[in-house]
Amino acid sequence: MDLYKQPAHVLHDMLENKEITAVEMTKNFIARINSFDNKIGAYITKMSDTALKTAETVDADIANGKKINFLTGLPGAVKDNICTLGTKTTCASEMLKNFVPPYNASVMEKLNKEKAIILGKTNMDEFAMGGSTENSAFFTTHNPWNTEYVPGGSSGGSAAAVASGLAAWALGSDTGGSIRQPASFCGIVGMKPTYGRVSRYGLIAYASSLDQIGPLTRDVTDCANILNIISGYDEKDSTSIKKDIPDYTKSLVQNVKGLKIGIPKEFFIEGMNKEVYTAVKKAVSDLEAMGAEVRNISLPHTKYAIAAYYLIAPAEATTNLSRYDGVSYGARVPGEDIVAMMTNTRTAKFGDEVKRRIMIGNYALSAGYYDAYYLKALKIRTLVKEDYDKAFEKVDIIVAPNAPTPAYKIGSIINDPLQMYLQDICTVPLNLAGLPGISLPCGFSRDGLPIGMQIIGKPLDEETIIKTAYTYEQSNDFHKKFSGVE
Amino acid sequence: MKVTEKDVENVAVLSRLSVSADKMDKYINDLNNFLEYVDVIQKADTENVKPTAHVLPLQNVFRDDIVKPSLDREAALSNAPEKEDGYFKVPRIIE
Numbered sequence: 255m256d257l258y259k260q261p262a263h264v265l266h267d268m269l270e271n272k273e274i275t276a277v278e279m280t281k282n283f284i285a286r287i288n289s290f291d292n293k294i295g296a297y298i299t300k301m302s303d304t305a306l307k308t309a310e311t312v313d314a315d316i317a318n319g320k321k322i323n324f325l326t327g328l329p330g331a332v333k334d335n336i337c338t339l340g341t342k343t344t345c346a347s348e349m350l351k352n353f354v355p356p357y358n359a360s361v362m363e364k365l366n367k368e369k370a371i372i373l374g375k376t377n378m379d380e381f382a383m384g385g386s387t388e389n390s391a392f393f394t395t396h397n398p399w400n401t402e403y404v405p406g407g408s409s410g411g412s413a414a415a416v417a418s419g420l421a422a423w424a425l426g427s428d429t430g431g432s433i434r435q436p437a438s439f440c441g442i443v444g445m446k447p448t449y450g451r452v453s454r455y456g457l458i459a460y461a462s463s464l465d466q467i468g469p470l471t472r473d474v475t476d477c478a479n480i481l482n483i484i485s486g487y488d489e490k491d492s493t494s495i496k497k498d499i500p501d502y503t504k505s506l507v508q509n510v511k512g513l514k515i516g517i518p519k520e521f522f523i524e525g526m527n528k529e530v531y532t533a534v535k536k537a538v539s540d541l542e543a544m545g546a547e548v549r550n551i552s553l554p555h556t557k558y559a560i561a562a563y564y565l566i567a568p569a570e571a572t573t574n575l576s577r578y579d580g581v582s583y584g585a586r587v588p589g590e591d592i593v594a595m596m597t598n599t600r601t602a603k604f605g606d607e608v609k610r611r612i613m614i615g616n617y618a619l620s621a622g623y624y625d626a627y628y629l630k631a632l633k634i635r636t637l638v639k640e641d642y643d644k645a646f647e648k649v650d651i652i653v654a655p656n657a658p659t660p661a662y663k664i665g666s667i668i669n670d671p672l673q674m675y676l677q678d679i680c681t682v683p684l685n686l687a688g689l690p691g692i693s694l695p696c697g698f699s700r701d702g703l704p705i706g707m708q709i710i711g712k713p714l715d716e717e718t719i720i721k722t723a724y725t726y727e728q729s730n731d732f733h734k735k736f737s738g739v740e
Numbered sequence: 741m742k743v744t745e746k747d748v749e750n751v752a753v754l755s756r757l758s759v760s761a762d763k764m765d766k767y768i769n770d771l772n773n774f775l776e777y778v779d780v781i782q783k784a785d786t787e788n789v790k791p792t793a794h795v796l797p798l799q800n801v802f803r804d805d806i807v808k809p810s811l812d813r814e815a816a817l818s819n820a821p822e823k824e825d826g827y828f829k830v831p832r833i834i835e
Contacts (some may be wrong), residue, residue, distance in 0.1 A: 353819055356815035356816070356819070449795050492801040493794070561777060565778055582820055588831075595830070598758075609755075613767065617747075632791030633791050634781055634784055639795065675777075687795060
């Protein structure tokens with residue numbers, strides 16, 4: 255059996271049934287990373303030594319008859335904007351190239367408590383700004399289905415690691431689609447939970463009112479299990495929601511009978527790729543054949559969502575990234591006085607896309623333009639949210655594509671920022687409204703590239719999303735196909 | 741309204757970034773294209789619409805005022821680009 259092709263729940267069962275040890279499993283994944291990551295470029299930092307040490311303690315626990323949890327002993331990967339105590343966390347930026355956090359993100363505390371095995375920190379667009387992982391300051395990650403194509407972004411390293419069997423599971427972060435779109439491009443499952451469901455403490459901030467950590471997995475069962483582990487109130491995050499967490503694995507049932515599915519006309523935009531359109535529509539008709547009721551709906555303010563997002567996110571980024579001043583942590587480039595030192599540091603150590611967004615953010619927030627751009631964008635955000643509130647009075651769930659096209663070739667639109675931003679049309683509105691959404695595979699293009707469908711739920715209703723996704727997943731074998739390099 | 745070289749220079753100062761002469765035209769062009777695109781939001785009727793800065797209806801998120809240990813000095817200084825005698829070291833600010 256090829257371990258790396260298995261979902262995490264199968265590996266968990268093997269470990270529990272003592273068919274394999276955690277050390278054997280971890281060595282297996284490390285060997286695969288050492289053989290194939292040069293073709294994918296999923297990892298910025300490998301953590302083989304600590305991974306093996308944790309695996310040894312897991313095996314000792316199992317030998318002593320200790321019960322293991324879902325992720326105990328299971329090798330996974332974490333996006334490099336999630337702080338790991340004692341291990342470099344670079345945000346794929348020259349600015350944080352040597353940054354070693356003196357604390358753990360709250361999700362890391364949860365993973366460590368489970369004794370999950372962390373194989374390494376994954377590549378991303380610098381400071382999570384981008385949709386292709388081409389904006390990493392270090393190297394570009396390649397799509398495992400065709401290495402000439404992008405894996406999506408900004409969690410491209412996490413998605414590519416899972417899709418190519420270089421990790422059994424991974425965590426990413428989603429500000430405008432950065433979990434769902436790479437999951438879609440890489441043919442795996444990716445979920446952005448409701449804003450506030452998962453603690454952001456220790457996630458290096460890009461746009462604080464939009465960022466959310468979530469899982470990237472081989473199937474919906476793994477997604478539900480990992481959501482159980484990482485969700486929950488955290489007093490260290492003032493935006494965390496104080497609500498009980500349901501057991502998401504109870505939603506792993508095949509039943510969409512009577513479920514009302516909304517199809518928003520604004521997400522099936524003119525000019526979108528025909529294969530994506532056909533695959534998602536087919537998935538909807540499959541769900542209908544299984545008993546769901548399909549209704550056409552409208553989210554009329556979607557047409558303003560991208561513009562609002564690309565004003566709000568850079569405005570927040572400008573503020574968040576002002577802390578990189580060369581004083582207390584991160585890189586420093588000398589200057590004749592302190593202002594020159596800060597300017598030299600930021601100019602030399604931020605990449606082009608980060609600088610572009612800082613400039614846009616400062617422009618939108620500056621005197622004379624604040625009302626016309628930033629404040630107006632915040633009002634659009636209200637309208638986008640109200641669209642969803644109204645839609646959810648009529649439907650239980652919304653189904654849409656994740657991106658207007660499958661993965662595109664590396665280098666094809668990197669020099670056209672506006673074209674790049676328009677790729678986010680299907681994912682961004684959810685972040686503006688704080689809603690949960692999942693991406694799961696629903697087909698392949700003629701070129702063999704995966705196509706993802708997106709299931710969007712009411713706030714805090716991850717359960718209906720998981721139930722719908724699971725029902726659909728069990729009706730096909732898209733999630734069983736393996737892309738990885740061999 | 742078109743962005744000028746002066747606008748870019750002003751925003752660069754606010755951003756603590758410098759824009760080199762050979763990149764100035766690209767910045768002006770990118771910012772103009774961007775602003776032309778985002779002007780679509782001006783078409784939306786937002787009369788009497790309240791802004792949403794945050795999607796959660798959270799207010800007054802306070803914790804109990806209990807003294808807890810903070811990051812110790814060594815850990816806080818561990819990533820400093822320059823340090824001296826237990827302090828962050830920066831270029832002279834006051835002449």
